[in-house]
Amino acid sequence: MADFKRGKQPNSTPKRPETGKLGDKIQRARGERLGIAAAFAMRQNELTGAGRAFRMASEFVAAVIVATALGLALDAFFGTRPIMMIVLMMLGFAAGVLNVTRAAAEMNAAAPKPDPDKLVPVDDDDDDD
Secondary structure (H helix, E strand, O other): OOOHHHOOOOOOOOOOOOOHHHHHHHHHHHHHHHHHHHHHHHHOOOOOHHHHHHHHHHHHHHHHHHHHHHHHHHHHHHOOOOHHHHHHHHHHHHHHHHHHHHHHHHHHHHOOOOOHHHHOOOOOOOOOO
């Protein structure tokens, strides 16, 4: 029986080298796994079109709702029924527009730049003669 108190015993037999086609397959699979992991990590920073639209809509709506709620609370506190709500709703609208423009600028800066050669098709049929 093995002695379990000593913990991990030193390996007296050297590791066998991977031979033949199996070793090649293992190395190829390890390389593919690293490539897939890198591509997945790069895609985590990208948003889909629906994701971008949802982010912008939520930024705008949140600003308007928070400002309107704050205006209602201030109206209740000061007794000036619709004035603060209307003023803060307009400020919330302006803040929402500002948030959307900032988010759009941030997303555009993070987007990959297109290749200029692929933007315009090559015209082989020039009529400049």
